[in-house]
Amino acid sequence: MTDAMFASPADAGRRLADVRYLADDAIATTVFLAQALGKPLLVEGPAGVGKTELAKAVAAATGAELIRLQCYEGLDEARALYEFNYKKQLLAIQAAPADRAWQETHDDIFSEEFLLERPLLAAIRRSDPTVLLIDEADKADVEVEGMLLEILSDFQVTIPELGTVSAVRRPFVLITSNAARELSEALKRRCLYLYLGYPAPDRERDIVLAQVPGIEAELAEQLVRTVGTLRDLEIKKAPSIAETVDWARTLLALGLDDLDEAAVGRTLGVVLKHVSDQERAAKELGLSG
Amino acid sequence: MASLVDRHTGFVAELRRAGLPVSVAEGLDAVRAVRAVDLLDRESLRAAYAATVVKRPQHRATFDTLFDLWFPAAVGDGAGAARDPERPARTLDDDGRPVPAALDPQVRRRRDELAELLLSGDDAGLRRFARTAVAEYGRTPGQESWFSSGVLSALSPETLMARLLESVLTGRERGGMAERVARRTFRDRIARFSGLVAGEVRRRIAEDTGVERTARIAVRPPLERLDFAGATRAEMEALRREVYPLARKLASRLVQKQRHGRRGRLDFRRTVRASLASGGVPLTTHHRPRRPHRPELVVLCDASDSVSAFAHFTLLLTFALREQFSKVRAFAFIDATDEITKYFAPGADITGAMTRLAAEADLVWITGRSNYGHAFKVFDDRYRDAVTSRTSLLILGDARSNYGELSLPIVRSMADRARHAYWLNPEPRAQWDTGDSAASRYGELLPMYECRNLTQLAAFIEELA
Numbered sequence: 034m035t036d037a038m039f040a041s042p043a044d045a046g047r048r049l050a051d052v053r054y055l056a057d058d059a060i061a062t063t064v065f066l067a068q069a070l071g072k073p074l075l076v077e078g079p080a081g082v083g084k085t086e087l088a089k090a091v092a093a094a095t096g097a098e099l100i101r102l103q104c105y106e107g108l109d110e111a112r113a114l115y116e117f118n119y120k121k122q123l124l125a126i127q128a129a130p131a132d133r134a135w136q137e138t139h140d141d142i143f144s145e146e147f148l149l150e151r152p153l154l155a156a157i158r159r160s161d162p163t164v165l166l167i168d169e170a171d172k173a174d175v176e177v178e179g180m181l182l183e184i185l186s187d188f189q190v191t192i193p194e195l196g197t198v199s200a201v202r203r204p205f206v207l208i209t210s211n212a213a214r215e216l217s218e219a220l221k222r223r224c225l226y227l228y229l230g231y232p233a234p235d236r237e238r239d240i241v242l243a244q245v246p247g248i249e250a251e252l253a254e255q256l257v258r259t260v261g262t263l264r265d266l267e268i269k270k271a272p273s274i275a276e277t278v279d280w281a282r283t284l285l286a287l288g289l290d291d292l293d294e295a296a297v298g299r300t301l302g303v304v305l306k307h308v309s310d311q312e313r314a315a316k317e318l319g320l321s322g
Numbered sequence: 323m324a325s326l327v328d329r330h331t332g333f334v335a336e337l338r339r340a341g342l343p344v345s346v347a348e349g350l351d352a353v354r355a356v357r358a359v360d361l362l363d364r365e366s367l368r369a370a371y372a373a374t375v376v377k378r379p380q381h382r383a384t385f386d387t388l389f390d391l392w393f394p395a396a397v398g399d400g401a402g403a404a405r406d407p408e409r410p411a412r413t414l415d416d417d418g419r420p421v422p423a424a425l426d427p428q429v430r431r432r433r434d435e436l437a438e439l440l441l442s443g444d445d446a447g448l449r450r451f452a453r454t455a456v457a458e459y460g461r462t463p464g465q466e467s468w469f470s471s472g473v474l475s476a477l478s479p480e481t482l483m484a485r486l487l488e489s490v491l492t493g494r495e496r497g498g499m500a501e502r503v504a505r506r507t508f509r510d511r512i513a514r515f516s517g518l519v520a521g522e523v524r525r526r527i528a529e530d531t532g533v534e535r536t537a538r539i540a541v542r543p544p545l546e547r548l549d550f551a552g553a554t555r556a557e558m559e560a561l562r563r564e565v566y567p568l569a570r571k572l573a574s575r576l577v578q579k580q581r582h583g584r585r586g587r588l589d590f591r592r593t594v595r596a597s598l599a600s601g602g603v604p605l606t607t608h609h610r611p612r613r614p615h616r617p618e619l620v621v622l623c624d625a626s627d628s629v630s631a632f633a634h635f636t637l638l639l640t641f642a643l644r645e646q647f648s649k650v651r652a653f654a655f656i657d658a659t660d661e662i663t664k665y666f667a668p669g670a671d672i673t674g675a676m677t678r679l680a681a682e683a684d685l686v687w688i689t690g691r692s693n694y695g696h697a698f699k700v701f702d703d704r705y706r707d708a709v710t711s712r713t714s715l716l717i718l719g720d721a722r723s724n725y726g727e728l729s730l731p732i733v734r735s736m737a738d739r740a741r742h743a744y745w746l747n748p749e750p751r752a753q754w755d756t757g758d759s760a761a762s763r764y765g766e767l768l769p770m771y772e773c774r775n776l777t778q779l780a781a782f783i784e785e786l787a
């Protein structure tokens with residue numbers, strides 16, 4: 034890596050905070066290390082704790098472009114890496130003058146002009162600072178992991194017709210996973226690892242305060258503690274940070290300035306999205322309905 | 323103190339010994355990472371190690387315990403926390419013996435300090451306080467070693483709860499949501515304090531007897547290899563939280579396995595349609611997806627106390643995996659058998675189900691001690707039709723029938739009728755056939771597996787489906 038994006042863990046934390054991502058020490062240090070060691074960063078944790086946000090924040094904080102590869106079942110090389118523009122190739126063949134030699138046409142249609150870059154190749158070829166986000170890697174098939182391994186270890190790709198493309202400048206790679214499937218040991222070995230759990234109450238309060246202007250600190254505190262209690266119940270879908278923020282906005286919009294039983298009862302649907310979860314919460318917290 | 327390199331290699335070796343798979347490459351990464359951060363900032367150092375050597379959240383607790391031992395926060399009493407001779411920890415009575423903690427004004431003063439810290443949630447202050455408290459109460463005179471019990475019994479932080487709640491909930495109605503939320507906050511802080519004390523005690527012991535020895539005593543195995551039977555209450559909770567992610571992981575792996583299986587029958591229509599693009603030449607053939615084979619599952623589960631923790635997890639997991647089976651029926655037995663499927667209706671509350679199961683199901687015939695023979699007989703009488711040639715039969719239990727009868731012929735006929743039959747035994751293999759265990763006598767009729775932790779359970783379920 035030619036120029037460092039962050040000077041120190043503290044610098045990383047500060048600059049992420051500038052773009053309104055409140056990182057705790059562990060997050061800041063890990064992001065700094067990923068950049069300093071030039072290693073991909075694998076971020077795991079429950080849904081809605083800010084894994085994808087982190088990638089966006091890193092991009093924003095460093096003025097890099099964010100390239101995103103969303104993984105899904107059936108994602109293949111053509112979608113992730115590159116493919117040739119088949120229709121354009123057909124057109125070129127049909128439009129070629131009749132007296133042109135086949136060999137010439139053939140060389141022509143497998144050139145740069147007909148290459149469709151997909152996120153991975155795009156990230157490697159860019160000469161400006163880049164953050165490559167490989168989102169929900171656990172959703173992709175095992176084969177894709179193999180391809181990622183190859184690319185992430187050397188940051189180069191071989192395209193048979195064009196030769197090997199090496200990274201001009203290593204992108205900052207961030208891989209997220211909800212751990213629906215255990216990623217392979219080989220991939221984990223090559224990455225730095227960060228587990229993002231639900232934040233400590235203080236940090237979550239600060240996040241709410243940063244995201245929802247106009248909310249009283251005391252209400253935010255109360256809100257965050259209540260959400261923490263909800264997460265402790267054994268429920269199907271624990272509230273995420275985004276839902277805490279939504280809740281704060283809801284309370285603000287309704288003009289409620291105290292989070293008592295009645296207020297929680299009225300707005301519980303904002304944070305709990307299963308009937309059985311709501312029933313459980315109502316029972317455990319003694320909500321009157 | 324040994325050099326930094328020795329510290330590092332010792333630390334990594336101990337992580338491996340504790341069950342964390344740290345590869346050589348990861349060890350080297352750790353060194354590189356450590357060089358990139360400020361070594362004097364202990365939390366940065368911790369983050370650097372964690373990012374490079376811990377790749378599973380379940381391993382984090384083990385890592386933290388070991389990290390605190392290898393890179394202790396302080397040496398001896400620690401800077402700034404030394405005992406103040408002006409401020410004795412205990413009041414001595416006329417004979418020079420300490421006054422009981424409850425009557426001791428010095429102890430009471432310390433409790434006030436602690437309550438103050440718990441109320442404000444000042445983590446750094448709490449950490450400092452824990453260090454001093456261990457120095458003061460962690461070792462009674464004449465004792466060789468350090469104990470957290472001394473600190474916790476002198477200060478008894480749990481008993482501060484009423485006072486803490488009182489000071490937050492002033493004027494508000496008790497028993498409501500506010501109290502519940504506050505109670506949780508303080509419970510967390512008190513637990514945090516106990517954790518700090520335990521860590522501090524470990525550090526003191528390590529200073530006296532060496533880091534390696536302490537590590538070997540202090541470190542619990544990682545969650546997925548933790549024995550169901552030997553789990554503490556907190557670990558039980560953590561294990562239960564693991565069940566859903568585990569089930570999801572298994573389910574997606576099972577689906578994937580099916581998808582990668584052989585292709586199904588030729589889809590004639592789609593193949594012909596696709597051939598139109600290539601002038602009627604079927605270049606690519608299309609196949610119907612293979613219909614996944616979905617077994618029916620019948621679980622027969624020993625619910626007696628000796629195996630209840632194990633039964634709990636297996637049942638939770640089985641029901642979390644419901645989509646993988648076309649039908650799941652569960653039966654529990656102690657010395658009689660009852661069907662418990664209804665407690666696990668889709669959408670039901672799992673914790674509630676386990677409680678209701680214990681309260682309502684008709685499992686006890688006479689003694690309330692496991693009687694496999696009678697339990698199987700009852701099962702065969704009442705639910706004979708549950709086991710068919712499409713069924714995978716799963717029996718869970720330690721095969722300890724209190725020297726009662728075994729009903730081997732019934733089990734044999736059940737195993738013969740079922741498509742597959744397995745027995746999961748939560749006892750270590752070495753204890754099979756000792757005492758009243760009939761492990762190998764049942765094991766002759768159907769394959770018996772040792773299943774004591776999440777790893778073994780996951781491996782088995784994968785084989786089953």
